[in-house]
Amino acid sequence: MASTLETQQPPAGAARSIHQRTLPRYAPAAVFGGCLVIGAVLTGFGLIGTVVLGTVIYLVVIYVLSRTVESSRKAADRVVTGLVTSAFVIALVPLVSVIYTVFSRGLPVLSATFFTSSMRNVVGEGGGVFHAIWGTVYITGMALVISVPIGILTAIYLVEYGRGWLPRQIRFLVDVMTGIPSIVAGLFAYALFVLIFGPGIRIGIGGAIALSVLMIPVVVRSTEEMLKLVPNELREAAYALGVPKWRTIVKVVLPTALAGIATGVTLSIARVIGETAPLLIILGITDSANFDPFSGRIATLPVFTYYEYIQPGVDGSGEGRAFGGALVLVLIVLVLNAVARLISYLFSPTKA
């Protein structure tokens, strides 16, 4: 190895070296700090101005500095690192801002009564989200019960059985469904039940169907991807043991893909649990808990949040409840994400 390196070296010698001068590790941080100060002075200590101007100055300074001390390649590397980091921070801003606002304004509202009482007979202070939590949980649960079998069976058909033009058409339709605006899904479910029961209908199952329209394509797509990842060799191994195709799918393919499918399903719940528009149309809002999914209005967290915010009541206490409802929804989604990770950890086949 050493000899090849030597022979490749130009005769001039020192021109080619694997050693290079480098900026110290703390240099970028120090330069950035300095640039922030300059930016602050130039913009009169405004937060946004300081950060934006400071970053721009930093990019210029680090480039010049790195170019003189190090090399042009390192300089480009440092500038791009700076740009990528800025993009990442910009992407984080709305997320952090939303989480901060929801927690800071929602947390003070949370209390035992908030979780255990509905809005029945509440005027002004007090009341809670009990009815809306239940509405969200069982409307989403029903949507899940409808979507998971349809979604998984469709994906199984597409991956394991479909040949020819039909699977292509189905895939296309599923892609179209993925892009359906949620309000359209709500109008579809509403129109469906109006046809059956007449205008003005409010019915829980309708909300579940609206959410299913949004969930099914997500479940199909994620399950399909997971099934495709199952190596063909495993199917062949089962066939060679004289196992029929359907048993191979049920006992070999699905268990192998289970972690991914479960994660996909959990994330599809997270996707629809915050849907407001379709539920607004078909479920409306109500002040008390309604446990009958086949008749009457049902409150759900997103619609509850919306109504509390636009109709805060005479003393304006609804706004607090709106943030409380939003916080509960965010917490549910966070829990679902954690559950998805747990599932994929517990069921992944490589786990020893």
Add this chain to the structure above:
Amino acid sequence: MAKSIDVSDLNIYYGDFLAVEGVTIPIAAKSVTAFIGPSGCGKSSFLRSLNRMHEVIPGARVEGKIIIDGNDLYGAGTDPVAVRREIGMVFQRPNPFPTMSIYENVIAGMRLNAKRMKKSEADDAVEKSLRSANLWAEVEDRLRRPGSSLSGGQQQRLCIARAIAVEPQVLLMDEPCSALDPISTSAIEDLIHDLQHDYTIVIVTHNMQQAARVSETTAFFNLSAVGEPGRLVEYGSTTKIFSNPDNESTEAYISGRFG
């Protein structure tokens, strides 16, 4: 018990691509037949057509006749699933089920077919199969660990154990020893010797000595040119093929003066 196989004029296609052409060969019951030949000449394809695994690949099909103990393998009334229960297979690459433990992998053939068995029966089947595949000593104390936690060679022996656990009447082995060390290889060869009293065995191998050691009959496949279909050049008793083959290319291949 063991079955003889009669192949006549078999063509094997992948879509429009003719991979193997015009194979005619009788495979005797209770014997070991070795397939040898250069890479890509269609040994695996031919082997897979013997238990109807070939048609699992989309667009793949065969033409011609295969008769197993008087039954037409590709006849209208033949159930491929039933065929594969009688004709087991060990693949070129090890493919244990990743969701199953070593123990479950061995009895997968029974479990996946929902065959009821007592715990003691299952234990016995697992131990017997793993011993035959020369894997028992290595995994005895970790039968509940996942099958994918084994080394490549161990996985291959696990797959062999899985294939013999269902006691098929014919065993097709596609280069079963290509990932094994000499000790395991010789254990597998011993296993083949033991099994041939009751089973019909077909083995694909790139190892000439192995073909010479284990088989009674040897069949040599070859490609006349790249893109041409593979053909069966000749077959005959192993002693004859290795000492005095009829065809010049067989002699060239066996003695290593090939291509």
